[in-house]
Amino acid sequence: MRKTIAAGVVAGFALAAGFVVPAQAISATSADLYVLHAIPDTPVDVYVNGALTLDDFQPGDLAGPLDLPAGDYEVALTATDAADDSAPVLGPVTITLEAGKSYTATANLDEAGAPALNLFTNDIATTNAGEGRLTVRHVAAAPAVDILAGGTAVVSSLVNPDQATLNLPVGTVSASVALAGTTDPVIGPADVAVQDGVLTIVYAWGSAEAGNLDLAVQTITVGHTAPGGVPSGTAGYAAERDAMTQAFWIVGFAFAMAAASVVVVVARRTQAAKIDR
Amino acid sequence: MIRRLIAPLVLILALSACAPVPAPSGAGAPSTPSPTPTAAPTAVADVPIVGSAPEPARASLPPVRVQVDAVGVDMEVVPVGVESGGFMELPPNPAIAGWYRFGPDPWSPDGNTVIAAHIDAPDYPIGPFATLRDLPAEAEITITGADGSTAAYRVVSVTYYPKQELPTEALFAREGTRALVLITCGGEFDETTGHYDDNVVVVAEPRA
Numbered sequence: 001m002r003k004t005i006a007a008g009v010v011a012g013f014a015l016a017a018g019f020v021v022p023a024q025a026i027s028a029t030s031a032d033l034y035v036l037h038a039i040p041d042t043p044v045d046v047y048v049n050g051a052l053t054l055d056d057f058q059p060g061d062l063a064g065p066l067d068l069p070a071g072d073y074e075v076a077l078t079a080t081d082a083a084d085d086s087a088p089v090l091g092p093v094t095i096t097l098e099a100g101k102s103y104t105a106t107a108n109l110d111e112a113g114a115p116a117l118n119l120f121t122n123d124i125a126t127t128n129a130g131e132g133r134l135t136v137r138h139v140a141a142a143p144a145v146d147i148l149a150g151g152t153a154v155v156s157s158l159v160n161p162d163q164a165t166l167n168l169p170v171g172t173v174s175a176s177v178a179l180a181g182t183t184d185p186v187i188g189p190a191d192v193a194v195q196d197g198v199l200t201i202v203y204a205w206g207s208a209e210a211g212n213l214d215l216a217v218q219t220i221t222v223g224h225t226a227p228g229g230v231p232s233g234t235a236g237y238a239a240e241r242d243a244m245t246q247a248f249w250i251v252g253f254a255f256a257m258a259a260a261s262v263v264v265v266v267a268r269r270t271q272a273a274k275i276d277r
Numbered sequence: 278m279i280r281r282l283i284a285p286l287v288l289i290l291a292l293s294a295c296a297p298v299p300a301p302s303g304a305g306a307p308s309t310p311s312p313t314p315t316a317a318p319t320a321v322a323d324v325p326i327v328g329s330a331p332e333p334a335r336a337s338l339p340p341v342r343v344q345v346d347a348v349g350v351d352m353e354v355v356p357v358g359v360e361s362g363g364f365m366e367l368p369p370n371p372a373i374a375g376w377y378r379f380g381p382d383p384w385s386p387d388g389n390t391v392i393a394a395h396i397d398a399p400d401y402p403i404g405p406f407a408t409l410r411d412l413p414a415e416a417e418i419t420i421t422g423a424d425g426s427t428a429a430y431r432v433v434s435v436t437y438y439p440k441q442e443l444p445t446e447a448l449f450a451r452e453g454t455r456a457l458v459l460i461t462c463g464g465e466f467d468e469t470t471g472h473y474d475d476n477v478v479v480v481a482e483p484r485a
Contacts, residue, residue: 052318062329129359193334196379216329226449227365233396233462233473238407
């Protein structure tokens, strides 16, 4: 049973009522979809189920979230001056979205350098207190790579179009990408923040041959775990002091009562004495 | 962030520029729009678009001092995290308060700033937070940040919670609120476990 003790205080300050799902449209019937344009030098229009959804979408741009009912969607990319999706440069590709999930679709180059569309599921589970989540995705026209944090490989032999996820202590990681088995960066290093309650996704994209390999970063706020409690008193001195103060008042009150009764007795005796005279 | 606002605007401008484009057949543009397959399409959704270049995350501005004049509290604040059991870590000395560094600070756009201190600990004097329970409504609290910025709050509530009923999700919330939450212990002390029964929680709202 909780009690509020400050006098004259407005009861029930509107603290956030329980846990608020971070800014996502995910529900029991819908999914979130992000789209990353990871094909260098090629602005496109993006059609979903025949409807123009992203107009003049630029390489390196990240769109979303789109809140979509669960189901199948046909995605096609066209030239930016296309009137419709009848002559796509990529697709149509059917993607399946399940309710309650978060996805990023990437238009990227495959290992051989041809345009491809990939659908990744984002791990939006709640992070542990003091940890953040890092996902790395290989969507570049390049062979297998190692992902290095502070110069040490934390993910080895990642191939296009695979991903790897790590839960890490909160902090800043100096991230770089090197060809598998080597430590000389081909991309980066770049500082990547690992934040409590955040999924950070790092994409290696571009083309090794064209010399435009780059890193793209997407962040999604996910649930965080609050501390289990706040243990903030371990000696009992304050409770002891309270008990002593209380005892003091009780003793003091008893004395006061005794003194009062003495006064009353004296007053009555004096009165009686007066009457007797 | 500006990019995010401009991109949809550019999208809208581009669309309005597209609308009167005549049909490729060479016929004059119709004076009223007609749903012909050859007209340039308009996007069905207004989707936020941002760049993906790595950007530094917002740096926290740690609180370094908490002052509550009504009860004579003026103490140092240091950043703290969680200890191995998942409970909030606290400075061992009750005269120093801890700010939960994985959550917001007073200058974050959203979320509660949580600062806690021991009411007492073995071999230390009783801490300044022992006076929090005496705070009246509207009492002023001032937090100073590492760069000298100050944030002002006024007390809204002082509540005892049995430890297992502490509403941690609401107190450590990161959205929908910008309160200051001060936490310590109180109530009866259990000699056998070495813990107090209750947490004393002060909630204060920002004041201009």
